[in-house]
Each structure stands twice: as structure tokens, then as C-alpha cells.
Amino acid sequence: MAELRLTGVSKRFAAVQAVTDLQLHVSSGEFFVLLGPSGAGKTTTLRLVAGLERPDAGHVHIAGQDVSAMAPALRDVAFVFQQYSLYPHLSVYDNLAFPLRSPLRPTPEARIRAKVTEVARLLRIEDKLGNPATRLSGGQMQRVAIGRALVRDPQLYLMDEPLSSLDARLRNDLRLELKRIQQDLGATMLYVTHDQTEAMTMASRIGVLEGGRLVQVGTPREVYENPSTSHVAARLGSPRINLFARALVPAVAAPNDAVTVGVRAEHMRIHQHSDNDAHRAARVRRIERLSDRHLVHVAPEGSDQEWVVSARAGDSFAPDDAVRVELLQPLWFDAGGRRIDAAA
Numbered sequence: 001m002a003e004l005r006l007t008g009v010s011k012r013f014a015a016v017q018a019v020t021d022l023q024l025h026v027s028s029g030e031f032f033v034l035l036g037p038s039g040a041g042k043t044t045t046l047r048l049v050a051g052l053e054r055p056d057a058g059h060v061h062i063a064g065q066d067v068s069a070m071a072p073a074l075r076d077v078a079f080v081f082q083q084y085s086l087y088p089h090l091s092v093y094d095n096l097a098f099p100l101r102s103p104l105r106p107t108p109e110a111r112i113r114a115k116v117t118e119v120a121r122l123l124r125i126e127d128k129l130g131n132p133a134t135r136l137s138g139g140q141m142q143r144v145a146i147g148r149a150l151v152r153d154p155q156l157y158l159m160d161e162p163l164s165s166l167d168a169r170l171r172n173d174l175r176l177e178l179k180r181i182q183q184d185l186g187a188t189m190l191y192v193t194h195d196q197t198e199a200m201t202m203a204s205r206i207g208v209l210e211g212g213r214l215v216q217v218g219t220p221r222e223v224y225e226n227p228s229t230s231h232v233a234a235r236l237g238s239p240r241i242n243l244f245a246r247a248l249v250p251a252v253a254a255p256n257d258a259v260t261v262g263v264r265a266e267h268m269r270i271h272q273h274s275d276n277d278a279h280r281a282a283r284v285r286r287i288e289r290l291s292d293r294h295l296v297h298v299a300p301e302g303s304d305q306e307w308v309v310s311a312r313a314g315d316s317f318a319p320d321d322a323v324r325v326e327l328l329q330p331l332w333f334d335a336g337g338r339r340i341d342a343a344a
């Protein structure tokens, strides 16, 4: 497995600047997740690494070698696309064996059989090896597509939303399996998603892309706890962070330039009997009962906003209760959405 380095990589398609001056270092054995909304430049970044696009500027290094001008087939990367692209006339076995039968990598049949069997077992499709690829469920087809990348031992795996076409249950299962497999193999992974749960649970580090620029890189915890912008704050976490105007909480001490406040549901506390003016008066609207906690939706008095507050399952609230809400860990942002230190 190898490290990946992008330096000053930019790519434009006609009027669209898809990625701008990307600096990115993925260490050997790291599971690096590129997270961002549609159009942020995630797929373009993967395609630049795979060699399916040429950068207008900058360089791509894999294992210390500058591959910027190298043909895709010579880069020794395995790419899994969003939609499974299997050979329908071949069996599952032959689909999995296909990359090993490439003239570029002649492999003895006995070795192919061992590898295909091992990967089929990892992905729990051993009993499907004799099936035609078309006689599989969507989830099984996507497992085969992932398996085709895993049978090889490339320097780098590139995965473009490989789980997005699957139903929620299968996505959960495969998320855990992929992470386990990546750890077992010690594989270097560059993985694209717009699903924050995938990013939070799978990544060693996350890079948040917005408008073709990397706006923050860090461990899931760092990015969650210390987002550099209000956009990044909104990208991670479920329920979504509560973002509102600083003017809505005038009694709470704030840095001078603060325009927007972000407070996560678990960083708000509801008081049923409080006369502390720093706690914002609000009214309960509705309660979502989850197994381990309740999400209480409250409206600050005199506003049309709704905040979501996480409360213990034992706490009892009812719609229309008059309450006060304490902000435990507010994050402050300036007019441009940039984070300001609470001490500023």
C-alpha cells in the first residue's frame, strides 16, 4: 500500500472550475474520506488520481512517484464506481477474476481461484460464485463490484459513493464490512461520499470539499467538534447543528464579530423551571422519541426558528410547554461563516 499526495491540483471544464489548488496527503493505510455536497468536485478529484482526467495544474504522486502524466492502467489503483458496472454475460466468479486476467497482470489460475474465493468470503457472496451476474440483487451486485477492486492488491483504492445505491440496512452492513476489510488489508483508501454517517464512522480523516476547494481536513472528531466554517458544521452531525442569528440570544456572551451561532442538539439543555435570562425562553413544539434519547423541537419565543435539542429519554416534556434553553457549547461564526474563537 502506498501514500497519495496531491500538490496544487486544479481542473476546469469549460466555464466550471471543478477543483482548485488541491493540497492533499493520504498516508499509507489511511481511510481518507472526501465529503462534500453535489458538485463540490469529489468525483473529479478521484478521476484525477485515477488518471481519467489530466490536471490543468499541479501534480499527483502515488508512492512517491509523479504519476500526473501516466496512463490510468499503469497507475495501479482500483476504482469502484457509484453504479456497479459488471459484465452481465459473465458469472460472479468470472467477474471477480476479470481484473486478475488482465494481460498487464498475468496471474496463475490457482492463484486467481484462491484470491476470488477469499474475497467472496470477505464479502459474503461465496454461495453466489456460479450465478450469472445479472441474477443478483442490487446489493449483491455492488458487493461484486467492490470485490473486483479487492481481488487486486493495488497501491490505492478509490471508491466513489459505492454504497449510495443500496438500501439503508445493506448500507449499514457494508459500511462496517468495508471498514473491517480496509483495516485487515492495511489498504490506503480515498473514499468519496456526501453521507456524513459514512464519513464519521469509516474515516481515519475527513477532507471537506466545497466549491472545488478543501476547506478543512481532520479526524472525524476534530471536524465535528471544531468546524472551521458554518458550512462544515452543518455537514457533519445528525440531527443537523442548530444555526441561527446571534441576535436571537442577546443575553449570551459572544465574541465581538459573531453574527451566527451554531449549537449541536447535545449541547443545548432544556430547563423547565429557570429564571436565568441567559437561558433563552422557548416553547416546546414536538418530541421525537428515539430509543436512547428524545429530540425535543423547540421554538425560541418571538421567532419562527426551530431548534432541535437532545434530552434524556427519562425527561418529560409536552408540546406547548414554556421552557428555557441553555447553550452549553456555542460555536461562533462571523459574517462570512468563518469560525471565531470564543475568547476573541
Ligand SMILES: Nc1ncnc2c1ncn2[C@@H]1O[C@H](COP(=O)(O)OP(=O)(O)OP(=O)(O)O)[C@@H](O)[C@H]1O
Binding pocket: 013, 014, 016, 017, 018, 036, 037, 038, 039, 040, 041, 042, 043, 044, 045, 194
Ligand atoms: N466532464 C465534465 N464536463 C463538464 N463539467 C464537468 C465534468 N465533470 C464534472 N464537471 C463539473 O465539475 C463540477 C464538479 O463535479 P464533480 O462530479 O467532481 O462533483 P461531485 O462533488 O462529485 O458531485 P456529485 O456528488 O453530484 O457526484 C460540477 O459543477 C460538474 O458539473
